[in-house]
Amino acid sequence: MSNQLLKVSLSPHVHSGNSVHKEMYGVIYAMIPALLVSFIFFGLGAVRVTLIAVASAVVFEYLIQKYLIKGSNTIVDGSAVITGILLAFNVPSNLPCWIIIIGSLVSIGVAKMSFGGLGQNPFNPALVGRVFMLISFPVQMTSWPKPSFMNFSLVDAETAATPLAIVKEGIKNGESLTDLMSQIPTWTQMFIGEMGGSMGEISAIALLLGGLYMIWKKIITWHIPVSMLGTMVLFSGALYLVSPEQFVNPLFHLLTGGALLGAIFMATDMVTSPMTKTGMLIYGIGIGFITIAIRVFGAYPEGVSFAILVMNAFVPLINTYFKPKRFGEVKKNG
Amino acid sequence: MLKTFPVGGVHPPENKFSAGKAIETLPLPKTVTIPAGQHIGAPTQVLVKKGDTVKVGQIIAKASGFVSANIHSSVSGTVAKVDEIFDSSGYRKPSIVINVEGDEWMEDIDTSDTLIKDIKLSQNDIVKKVSEMGIVGLGGATFPTHVKLSIPDGKKAEYLIINAVECEPYLTADHQLMMEKGEEIMVGVSILMKAINVSKAIIGIENNKPNAIQHLTSLAGKYQGIKVEALKVQYPQGGEKQLIKALINREVPSGGLPLDVNCVVQNVGTAFAVYEAIQKNKPLIERIVSVTGKSVSKPSNFKARIGVSADMLIEAAGGLPSDTGKVVNGGPMMGKALGRTDVPVTKGTSGILIFKEEEASRKTIQPCIRCAKCVSVCPMGLEPYLLMTVAQKGNFERVETERAMDCIECGSCSYTCPSTRPLLDYIRLGKFEVGKMIRARNQR
Numbered sequence: 001m002s003n004q005l006l007k008v009s010l011s012p013h014v015h016s017g018n019s020v021h022k023e024m025y026g027v028i029y030a031m032i033p034a035l036l037v038s039f040i041f042f043g044l045g046a047v048r049v050t051l052i053a054v055a056s057a058v059v060f061e062y063l064i065q066k067y068l069i070k071g072s073n074t075i076v077d078g079s080a081v082i083t084g085i086l087l088a089f090n091v092p093s094n095l096p097c098w099i100i101i102i103g104s105l106v107s108i109g110v111a112k113m114s115f116g117g118l119g120q121n122p123f124n125p126a127l128v129g130r131v132f133m134l135i136s137f138p139v140q141m142t143s144w145p146k147p148s149f150m151n152f153s154l155v156d157a158e159t160a161a162t163p164l165a166i167v168k169e170g171i172k173n174g175e176s177l178t179d180l181m182s183q184i185p186t187w188t189q190m191f192i193g194e195m196g197g198s199m200g201e202i203s204a205i206a207l208l209l210g211g212l213y214m215i216w217k218k219i220i221t222w223h224i225p226v227s228m229l230g231t232m233v234l235f236s237g238a239l240y241l242v243s244p245e246q247f248v249n250p251l252f253h254l255l256t257g258g259a260l261l262g263a264i265f266m267a268t269d270m271v272t273s274p275m276t277k278t279g280m281l282i283y284g285i286g287i288g289f290i291t292i293a294i295r296v297f298g299a300y301p302e303g304v305s306f307a308i309l310v311m312n313a314f315v316p317l318i319n320t321y322f323k324p325k326r327f328g329e330v331k332k333n334g
Numbered sequence: 335m336l337k338t339f340p341v342g343g344v345h346p347p348e349n350k351f352s353a354g355k356a357i358e359t360l361p362l363p364k365t366v367t368i369p370a371g372q373h374i375g376a377p378t379q380v381l382v383k384k385g386d387t388v389k390v391g392q393i394i395a396k397a398s399g400f401v402s403a404n405i406h407s408s409v410s411g412t413v414a415k416v417d418e419i420f421d422s423s424g425y426r427k428p429s430i431v432i433n434v435e436g437d438e439w440m441e442d443i444d445t446s447d448t449l450i451k452d453i454k455l456s457q458n459d460i461v462k463k464v465s466e467m468g469i470v471g472l473g474g475a476t477f478p479t480h481v482k483l484s485i486p487d488g489k490k491a492e493y494l495i496i497n498a499v500e501c502e503p504y505l506t507a508d509h510q511l512m513m514e515k516g517e518e519i520m521v522g523v524s525i526l527m528k529a530i531n532v533s534k535a536i537i538g539i540e541n542n543k544p545n546a547i548q549h550l551t552s553l554a555g556k557y558q559g560i561k562v563e564a565l566k567v568q569y570p571q572g573g574e575k576q577l578i579k580a581l582i583n584r585e586v587p588s589g590g591l592p593l594d595v596n597c598v599v600q601n602v603g604t605a606f607a608v609y610e611a612i613q614k615n616k617p618l619i620e621r622i623v624s625v626t627g628k629s630v631s632k633p634s635n636f637k638a639r640i641g642v643s644a645d646m647l648i649e650a651a652g653g654l655p656s657d658t659g660k661v662v663n664g665g666p667m668m669g670k671a672l673g674r675t676d677v678p679v680t681k682g683t684s685g686i687l688i689f690k691e692e693e694a695s696r697k698t699i700q701p702c703i704r705c706a707k708c709v710s711v712c713p714m715g716l717e718p719y720l721l722m723t724v725a726q727k728g729n730f731e732r733v734e735t736e737r738a739m740d741c742i743e744c745g746s747c748s749y750t751c752p753s754t755r756p757l758l759d760y761i762r763l764g765k766f767e768v769g770k771m772i773r774a775r776n777q778r
Contacts (some may be wrong), residue, residue: 011743
């Protein structure tokens, strides 16, 4: 026998090569199309918001990790970068710097690090930050610059309401839905992303591309996006069938607001979503249902963020009661 | 579409470097160290003492009890000592050391290559002889074969399932055996069918061995009731519960045995050993072992006598590479790491796998990001992340209610975890503690 010292460990002796780093960077790559579209339509304002959000998220995580938690450096794993980009995706491109930084502090400091950092947070950090900003700074958070193709001036004077806000306000003021629908962008514009809204939510096609990439790379599965969007279509479709004069059609709900951004990037956040396939379906259905309920019957024009946060709170319960189908389960009193 | 099991599973790189390498017979060693316990079940009673001369195939340790297996000498010569010696588990175990002199076989063993198709023994005599010849499951679990062939009253077997999946990466022993000993395997399968009185046998082979599928399919036509089924490559298809599910879509109930769904599963290497035992009177004294790894200069399939040192096999495959970090007895997913290489080859050694230094260490453990990959790859429908958490906290009642005892320890969860968490290590800890709890309950 040779004198070489051999390593001994329990099986398995091989590993897939998956890593937290790879998973996180996979998500970041998937966000690139939507990021590019926001740069194209909102110009330098969008670049500015993204840079500030990402930089502040990374800096806050680094400082908290180093001086408060005193643990190892976790910045390299990329999760703070994701939170930063998602935060930017969820705000208008003309949001003042200081508000972004406060949002970032709430996201990273309150929603993530105070629970123990990566993997421990029950609520989606970017959404906690967004909702905090929405409640604290409602005016700044709801005045969206008008999208203008390839206009790189830093000052966006013109603002444009989101299609959801137009419809919500209109219905409240007693305008007819037919009139309102003529005020909103065309379906093609909505599909590409030429409409008012938060930076990352406007382009359906860019978000879908990112989603397909993540499904292909097995970072997410189809269960949450499909069940969430499917429920939105069914619920709003049912309302539309009952009274087309009163309710907008389901496609409008899918293409506007944060529906796709939420379904693809926010609800699928692995840390805050359920662990089993059945659980994921229940969770997605819950989000879809609450979203439409808020949009149609609630005070806010948009409900995706609230819906996801509410369902985040149910995840531990879902994990407890919806178990995977066990192999060879013996039926009781069979 | 090819059949496979429906839930979970992974597909690690196959790395079958020794595929297609003809089986080489190793030269006789100077000594062999034959452990007195090489199977799951009761230990054996050693029949020889220092100074005794033995022949190849002579019984040297006797089974004690039903779930136990005889052990025969794999060489001829003189017993040098009966002592406690390090085996592949890393512990000292009672072993018989024999100095090799010549190669004199027991007279009643047929050492010729002639194929004998005619099965003369009756059903009961087959089971009796399989027991006498010390046959155990050669897939790695080493469960005494005659136990599986003894169908208890009230149970009935309908299918014989032959596990020729070899789903572990790297290993090729079964594959090469099928290519070289196809006819003998078919006769062995027929013997097993007679032993459990079934008319249907299915040989499951994964689709990464098309030549073996073709070869055995062409042979199967000549044998009554034997069907060869190609399966999609998916680990752990060689787990017997997964294999039964894949082939005939029956689910062995939790805590149950294949016989509960009227199946008996045997490894293809075992079928060959049964052929030799019944038709050639040859006890289980040698087996096929793959010696392989990325740095191994000559990946090979050897026919090795039980008790030869693993060192000898490694030498024959070109020697231990200088960048070796870990040596594994068995496959990369379920094999056991060896602390030293001067341990004997036993009935359960399906391969000796050599890892390079950079492949040998685990990566740093990261926090769980709740990605649910462990849940989706678990072939038993368990939640590895949860089992690890509750085992870590010492909540073993919860470990039990979350069905840890269903775990087949395939390692798919640890394999796939992006945070490289030691999921299976903690599940094993949990199973160990739950096992103690169950035994204590049963005693009461």
